[in-house]
Amino acid sequence: MNLQFLRNYMDRDTEPVCAYLYDLDHLRRRASKLLSSLPSQCKLFYAIKANSDEPVLQALLNHTNGFEVASLGEIKRVRAVDRTVPIVFGGPGKTDAELEGALEQQVMLIHVESEHQLRRLDWIARRRNQVADILLRVNPAHVPQQATLRMGGQATQFGIEEAHIPALIELIQTLPGVRLQGLHFHAISNNLNAQTHLALLEHYFNLAKAWQRRYQLTFKWINVGGGIGVNYADRQAPFDWENFCTGLSTLIAARQLDFQIVFECGRFLTADCGYYLADVTDVKTTHGKHFAILRGGSHHFRLPVSWQHNHPFVVLPRDAWPYPFPRPTVQDEPITLCGELCTPKDILTRDAHVERIRAGDCVAFLMAGAYGWHISHHDFLSHPHPERVYLDSSIERI
Template sequence: MERIKARIDEHLQRDGARPFCAFLYDLKQLKEHVSRTIALLPPRCRYFYAIKANSDAALLRALAPIVHGFEVASLGEVRKVRAVTETSPILFGGPGKTDEEIAGAIHHRVSLLHVESLNELRRVERIAASHGTVMELLLRVNLRGPLPVGTLQMAGRPTQFGMDEADVPAAILQAQASPHLRLRGFHFHSLSNNLEVEEHLGMVEHYARRVRQWSEEFHLAVDCVNMGGGIGVNYGDLQAQFDMSAFAAKLPARLEPLPSERVSVLFECGRYSVASCGYYAAEVLDVREIRGKTFAVIAGGLHHFLLPGAWKHSHPVALLPVERWAYPFERPECVNRPVTIVGKMDSPKDILAQDVMLPRVRVGDVLAFPYAGAYGWVISAHDFSSLPHPEHLYLE
């Protein structure tokens, strides 16, 4: 946080004419965190960054030399990756790919296409044939379970993600019969934001056993299994995060059911990769008390940082005092009382944190929200009410 505070102070001294509002990304912390994670994983594992969590070009450039590749969910995201690196492997998923996206995957040399239905498989085969090429793919399967429960659930129950287990035999046979398809294995991404190590290990083992069953039943030479992301971030207690060391140490035993030691295991982590490197910070515009409840209004809100509203949680926040005060009248403040932090949107839902105890909050101070690197700006309503956009600042 000291590096973030210093960067904000520097910015305020240089450009203090308008209220401060910015996303700040600590690229040094990002690279160290992801490098540590990769070093912990067993040698057969490959770590991909799922860019839907944050597709900022500076973050992609920072990660390109470290990760084994990128996972995308649209042709637009393919192009963002290729604008940064021409060589990094790309995994392309998503429940509704158009013909243009499938052709774009071929054009941009996507490494693996995640195919999610028999209809999509037939279209991929047709388009690959028209380009005179062979498309390498994984079948994304919506497993029936048993699976752990995450904040968001993509498998273990009926959802739009992946093909039903009942369709897997037909998909395998169709891929094996086509000269324009090369089926390399399977893709599973069942949940989001899981914090329980043992549950995640159990899910991984379940994946491995199902892959072995299909491999033996259909004499399928599996060389690659994508076991998804879904590793979570604890926004309620920033000191109690997913124990990656414990997970990685126990992972080899849970991968033993796979058909061969030569099968590569892919993980595609978005939130876990970038959440901790990002901060959303905004200046306090007003402090007011209404019917005994204190509100601090900031020069930003959910139109920039939607995550607290989307997940309906009170986001952690830190106070960064600013001593500058340019007005001739008394500076409004809140001392040792719970304060609810709200944005400047013309909406009663624009609440980022509820009843936070801070020793002193004054108009002109800056409030910083840590763990804002994932699913912040990229999922927000940028142009709501034509409000100004935040700045994007980077710490090397």
């Protein structure tokens, strides 16, 4: 999607502008490119928590190997799109109803996160005369890599402590309702360094191979999670996917890995297919600092507040000015972009330099296709929701 299209959309009669625009053609091309670069032994699943809109799932249906979900509601969203596409099911707090629903909806793999969850799943599966295919989610003892979020290598609610995995492997051998198919690792999030991510995967593979040898197991799947990041601060320095895939091929061959490797990426797939547009309703100066107030904010686009970063944006100028009095303007100065909420935390970008921004202009936040609308508190203060537009081969769907 080019900036001219954003300008054309901004200049429609609808006022004030507040909208998400998603480029589904770009999303398909990106997913296909990522998938084709992976070694043949690898599968690319889309973690739908990043953006679970039906048009997005439809766009990715034949351009990924399946979907990763974290609730029964997400399972139902996927099944509404396709009845047979592979699904893997993660999350630390699965209820009995969710485990039963996963079996009913023919989920391919359930990621087990505790002994209690394992025993409940076995009990439910046996009552249904089924056998659940599972992966044990491992919380590794040590994860040297740094990233924005860490779910492993330290005390968190995620996964099973590495030291406890042998006991659960032995327990599974006594439970007729579950079948161990491999392991699930997802220890960090938003890693931007391809080489450290390869080292992380090598650590995962070493653990898997050691348990295979010790228990004479044949793992069919090793899920290495997502965790591959998006560089919001510098879009010219993305995660080096091509070199990562080359290194992964070398690693697979050198270690003679005999299992399928699953990636469950969310943000990395969908971030750059989306844009969040919001009109500037006011420009003001308070205690020596400049602020632009937007028709929108963190109730629509919570990602910048959640991650405490300055989100990338461009100003789309609008020359029309309908009022008979001067237009508030800031020129060649830093400015903070704020939402319309009654909280000082409603900040999308802080102290960013602009050539010019005026009341009545529009701001387009880039890379807004993941963890934007879907993690936001939509109805706080009861402002109108943004329009959501899906661009698909020049056909708009709302």
